[in-house]
Amino acid sequence: MELLEAIILAVLAASTPLLLAASGELLVERAGVLNLGVEGMMIVGAACGFAGAWATGSTFIGALCGILAGVALSLVFALMTLGLAVNQVATGLALTILGIGVSGLIGAGFVGERIATAPRLYIPGLTTLPFVGKILFGEDAFVYVSLALIIGMSWFLYRTRAGLVLRAIGDNHVSAHALGYPVLKIRMFAVMFGGGCAGLAGAYLPLAYTPFFVPGMTAGRGWIALALVVFASWLPGRLVIGAYLFGAVSILQLHAQGWGVGVPSQLMSALPYLATVVVLVLISRTRSGGSTAPAALGTVFVPDR
Amino acid sequence: MNRKALAAAALLLATGLGLGAAVAADKLKVGFVYIGPVGDFGWTYQHEVGRQMIVKEFGDKIETTYLENVSEGPDSERSIEQLARAGNQLIFTTSFGYMDPTLKVAKRNPKVMFEHATGFKRDKNMSSYSGRFFEGRYIQGLIAAKMSKKGVLGYIGSFPIPEVISGINATMLAAQKINPDIKIKIIWVNTWFDPGKEADAAKALLDQGADVIMQHTDSPAAMQVASERGALAFGQDSDMIKFGPKTQLTAVTNNWGPYYVERVKAALDGTWKSEDTWAGLKEKMVVMAPYTNMPDDVKKMAMDTEAAIIAGTLKPFKCPILGQDGKEVECKGGDALDPGQVLGMNFYVKGIDDKIPGK
Numbered sequence: 001m002e003l004l005e006a007i008i009l010a011v012l013a014a015s016t017p018l019l020l021a022a023s024g025e026l027l028v029e030r031a032g033v034l035n036l037g038v039e040g041m042m043i044v045g046a047a048c049g050f051a052g053a054w055a056t057g058s059t060f061i062g063a064l065c066g067i068l069a070g071v072a073l074s075l076v077f078a079l080m081t082l083g084l085a086v087n088q089v090a091t092g093l094a095l096t097i098l099g100i101g102v103s104g105l106i107g108a109g110f111v112g113e114r115i116a117t118a119p120r121l122y123i124p125g126l127t128t129l130p131f132v133g134k135i136l137f138g139e140d141a142f143v144y145v146s147l148a149l150i151i152g153m154s155w156f157l158y159r160t161r162a163g164l165v166l167r168a169i170g171d172n173h174v175s176a177h178a179l180g181y182p183v184l185k186i187r188m189f190a191v192m193f194g195g196g197c198a199g200l201a202g203a204y205l206p207l208a209y210t211p212f213f214v215p216g217m218t219a220g221r222g223w224i225a226l227a228l229v230v231f232a233s234w235l236p237g238r239l240v241i242g243a244y245l246f247g248a249v250s251i252l253q254l255h256a257q258g259w260g261v262g263v264p265s266q267l268m269s270a271l272p273y274l275a276t277v278v279v280l281v282l283i284s285r286t287r288s289g290g291s292t293a294p295a296a297l298g299t300v301f302v303p304d305r
Numbered sequence: 306m307n308r309k310a311l312a313a314a315a316l317l318l319a320t321g322l323g324l325g326a327a328v329a330a331d332k333l334k335v336g337f338v339y340i341g342p343v344g345d346f347g348w349t350y351q352h353e354v355g356r357q358m359i360v361k362e363f364g365d366k367i368e369t370t371y372l373e374n375v376s377e378g379p380d381s382e383r384s385i386e387q388l389a390r391a392g393n394q395l396i397f398t399t400s401f402g403y404m405d406p407t408l409k410v411a412k413r414n415p416k417v418m419f420e421h422a423t424g425f426k427r428d429k430n431m432s433s434y435s436g437r438f439f440e441g442r443y444i445q446g447l448i449a450a451k452m453s454k455k456g457v458l459g460y461i462g463s464f465p466i467p468e469v470i471s472g473i474n475a476t477m478l479a480a481q482k483i484n485p486d487i488k489i490k491i492i493w494v495n496t497w498f499d500p501g502k503e504a505d506a507a508k509a510l511l512d513q514g515a516d517v518i519m520q521h522t523d524s525p526a527a528m529q530v531a532s533e534r535g536a537l538a539f540g541q542d543s544d545m546i547k548f549g550p551k552t553q554l555t556a557v558t559n560n561w562g563p564y565y566v567e568r569v570k571a572a573l574d575g576t577w578k579s580e581d582t583w584a585g586l587k588e589k590m591v592v593m594a595p596y597t598n599m600p601d602d603v604k605k606m607a608m609d610t611e612a613a614i615i616a617g618t619l620k621p622f623k624c625p626i627l628g629q630d631g632k633e634v635e636c637k638g639g640d641a642l643d644p645g646q647v648l649g650m651n652f653y654v655k656g657i658d659d660k661i662p663g664k
Contacts, residue, residue: 111344215342265493283308
């Protein structure tokens with residue numbers, strides 16, 4: 001039982017950065033923009049988040065710095081793809097390369113420094129409950145924020161008029177434009193939101209996961225977040241399942257090795273990625289032929305004036 | 306007209322290149338290829354410390370360049386070639402997986418001197434160098450067995466290559482001297498550098514009952530997790546005491562500087578030859594970080610063992626060595642395994658209740 005509790009705690013921690021980054025990207029893609037720069041925004045968020053927390057001693061300010069850094073980088077993306085109508089795929093990839101470079105520059109002075117880990121929730125009586133206490137009431141703020149974010153986003157996308165407009169823009173920006181909706185403006189807000197989420201996800205790593213900064217510490221998590229959005233077929237509910245499933249597989253494979261399960265560790269390490277591929281195949285075999293993606297995803301929009 | 310312009314451009318380019326070579330001839334250009342970021346605080350960081358040492362030692366006589374985050378495989382061949390073409394006359398490639406790419410580039414650039422870390426292939430213009438890290442691992446094994454209350458050690462491996470496997474075996478052989486029933490749990494993360502994953506592996510090991518953590522990956526994540534949980538751990542590559550002041554017992558640190566100084570000096574003097582260097586505690590290529598967080602008797606035992614290894618009176622892979630099946634491993638080096646057997650090690654010793662992945 002104690003081991004199960006420990007495993008669940010580890011899974012929650014491993015899944016949270018993926019969920020945060022993927023939530024933001026889901027909204028961006030729902031607005032019809034493909035931002036492949038998640039990894040870059042995350043790593044800059046990690047560097048700035050650490051810098052902020054190191055300077056002030058506050059996890060909250062660190063997280064805020066991470067969000068702002070992510071937003072700032074996403075504005076570069078918005079300027080290029082929305083303002084200048086540059087190809088989104090190329091810009092997104094460039095954004096990742098830029099982000100890795102910038103984060104190395106910002107973080108260079110912080111290598112080898114330590115900060116305190118993000119505080120965890122503690123409610124007397126609840127956190128001390130056996131088994132469920134720590135899991136439900138003993139997490140750091142990031143875990144709760146990530147869940148609140150996905151619930152809020154679900155509500156926004158499906159229960160508000162603005163959400164409807166955003167989805168309409170993602171499916172057919174020409175029609176939305178003809179109806180008088182400010183396509184580029186709404187897309188810009190979506191991209192900024194995505195940047196903020198990626199920045200927060202990045203900041204989670206040095207603030208709560210491993211409380212130090214080293215260059216390249218996101219280690220590909222931004223790419224996994226991108227895959228998760230496709231895995232979830234652009235639905236927030238499935239995104240939660242996907243993120244936790246991914247986290248669970250990556251933690252369980254470590255435990256399986258410790259137990260001496262006779263499966264090669266190389267295969268175990270590949271399992272989360274294999275699962276993604278399998279789900280992608282399953283999705284594309286459904287009746288709709290995999291056309292769950294926003295129809296205008298990745299296409300450039302230039303309003304006719 | 307066009308053709309003329311083209312010819313002019315070609316001429317310009319040619320003189321430009323010539324000029325570049327002339328400048329390069331004045332100074333010895335030394336290139337480094339790193340697997341991780343220089344700030345990984347582990348493996349690559351130690352090579353970077355070595356590079357800084359030659360800069361300090363030779364100053365204006367040399368010019369150094371490094372490429373970081375170069376992944377192993379085909380990508381590295383391009384990077385090494387690039388360094389060679391940029392006029393670097395001495396190139397250090399600092400990861401096992403660069404071995405074949407380095408060899409290929411070395412064959413194409415016979416005038417360039419290459420130095421490859423931790424591999425076993427050499428050529429007229431390609432040396433190999435490595436540390437006998439297992440000597441340090443042996444000392445760690447003794448300390449771990451003394452310090453572990455539960456008798457379960459946790460080991461985070463990167464890739465199941467001989468260097469890592471010989472480290473696990475040396476640890477276990479030593480630990481069994483203290484506690485014959487000692488257990489070891491091994492988790493492979495299949496990466497040299499992913500702090501999050503290394504931390505997860507450390508958590509999994511602790512959750513499964515290990516109370517001393519050892520790692521063969523490059524970031525201080527495991528040390529930090531152990532420190533948070535109040536367990537004990539060993540640093541890797543660098544002294545990681547900062548990340549676990551009450552946690553780190555010692556660390557096997559890599560000290561490449563003196564070797565780099567020696568090789569650069571040889572290149573400057575024109576006496577550089579292809580060599581195979583395998584240095585350990587004695588030559589100070591492998592250096593133990595201060596022994597901390599342990600009682601005096603354990604500390605003394607560790608220091609005595611270190612002295613015995615340096616003196617050559619203690620050999621970590623002393624025969625007889627039993628394989629997992631209980632049969633004695635052939636002893637090619639007289640009283641201990643010979644270097645080839647250690648550098649190519651692909652078996653676990655008796656007492657390790659696990660399988661080498663993919664075997």
